[in-house]
Amino acid sequence: MSETYEIDENGEPAGAAPDMLPLDAWHRERGGRMVEFAGYWMPVQYEGIIAEHQWTRQHAGLFDVSHMGQLLVPGNSADPAVEALLPIDLSTLKPGMQRYSLLLAEDGGILDDLMVSRWPDGLYLVVNGATKWxxxxxxxEFLPDEVTLNHLDECALFALQGPEACTALERVATGDQPVSALTFMRFGTFRIGDAEVTISRSGYTGEDGFEISLPAASAAQIADLLCEQPEVKPIGLGARDSLRLEAGLPLYGHDLSETVDPVSAGLAFAIGKRRRAEGGFPGADRILSLIADGPSVLRVGLALQGRMAAREGATIFNGEQIVGSVTSGGFSPTCERPIAMGYVNAALSAPGTKLEIEMRGKRLAAEVVALPFVPHRYHRKGA
Known part of the structure; x- marks a missing residue:
């Protein structure tokens, strides 16, 4: 997940200290409880994880995700070089479009999952904060010397998520089109306050919502403008995690890693049709074989009986046989029960399969269920 630090006698990190994001003081002034995550101080909650989770499901939550890496590959000639590292088909990524993709190792393991957009001046990538360096x-290392990679480290990144996000954002964002004209995985350029920003209709909660790339110098002004809207409250990392778990979205460093391939992870949709036919991306032989023959394990959803949650690393049993392990787990405020994701033998991945999860020496009854746990509410084109 993130770097770890030894703690001194005062409860503070010893040695390398976490960095501060542009909104650090803003979060603290609003009662954000700050924790170290991905090498930064970040708010885990303000008024409580469940309350913030439910507010986002019903209204709109503002998440500061400025720890994530924003990268720009300028120009329009770098597609072949980028395609050599990702399984995406960039010929189908038109201006104004965004797509999910994967950074792959030579053996097909996942180095990171990321978003790729076709900006007017090049390819814009958003990578995970814990893996960005x-x-x-x-x-x-692997892009040709003539291909430039710019780290947009003077930019902040916000996510505004929830069914009332569009209503709130449209009051403060102006552009050649209204924000409401954007559909899922489309973006445009707008102004909020004194700043030019890029807004995409996307996010990591399963709700309708937006991600906003903005100048770091304008972060506090724009956060204030958004939180002045009655639909919007600031939301911490805790609710972001419970929301993405309910949405069945994998988290790198937990559900995804270098030891996991895209097919086993349920992410084969990220392998473009042309790339399946032509190959030419890292791990192509292995991944295409897994698409054709099926993997030995699969990422599944698990609904638990009782009130005890299963946590990452818990062992999954079928009778006395170990058949997998939990990679994410917690209590679902929406489902009002513990839920989890994990990898199990493919033969046991069908919804309805009864399994057990061992936690603290106890066996918890669990059932494989289809993902997501809570239906996505993305604002798709034509919906």
Whole structure:
């Protein structure tokens, strides 16, 4: 997940200290309880994880995700070089479009999952905060010398998520089109306050919502403008995690890693049709074989009986046989029960399969269920 630090006698990190994001003081002034995550101080909650989770499901939550890496590959000639590292088909990514993709190792393991957009001046990538420095090093090593990679480290990144996000954002964002004209995985350029921003209709909660790339110098002004809207409250990392778990979305460093391939992870949709036919991306032989023959394990959803949650690393049993392990787990405020994701033998991945999860020496009854746990409410084109 993130770097770990030894704690001194005062309860503070010893040695390398977490960095501060542009909104650090803003979060603290609003009662954000700050924790170290991905090498930064970030708010885990303000008034409580369940309350913030439910507010986002019903209204709109503002998440500061400025720890994530924003990268730009400028120009329009870098597609072949980028395609050599990702399984995406960039010929189908038109201006104004965004797509999910994967940074792959030579053996087909997942180095990171990321978003790729066709900006007017090049390809814009958003990578995970905990892996961004490794991602940047990997890209700079394997992209040709003539391909430039810019780290947009003077930009902040917000996510405004929830069914009332569009209503709130449209009051403060102006542009050649209204924000409401954007559909899922489309973006445009707008102004909020004194700043030019890029807004995409996307997010990590399963709800309708937006991600906003903005100048770091304008972060407090724009956060204030958004939170002045009656639909919007600031939301911490805790609710972001419970929301993405309910949405069945994998988290890198937990559900995804270098030891996991895209097919086993249920992410084969990220392998473009042309790339399946032509290959030419890292791990193509292995991944295409898994698509054809099926993997030995699969990521599944698990609904638990009782009130005890299963946590990452818990062992999954079929009778006395170990058949997998939990990679994410917690209590679902929406489902009002513990839920989890994990990898199990493919033969046991069908919804309805009864399994057990061992936690603290106890066996918890669990059932494989279809993902997502809570239906996505993305604002898709034509819906």
């Amino acid at each position: 490794d991602d940047i090093a990997h890209l700079r």
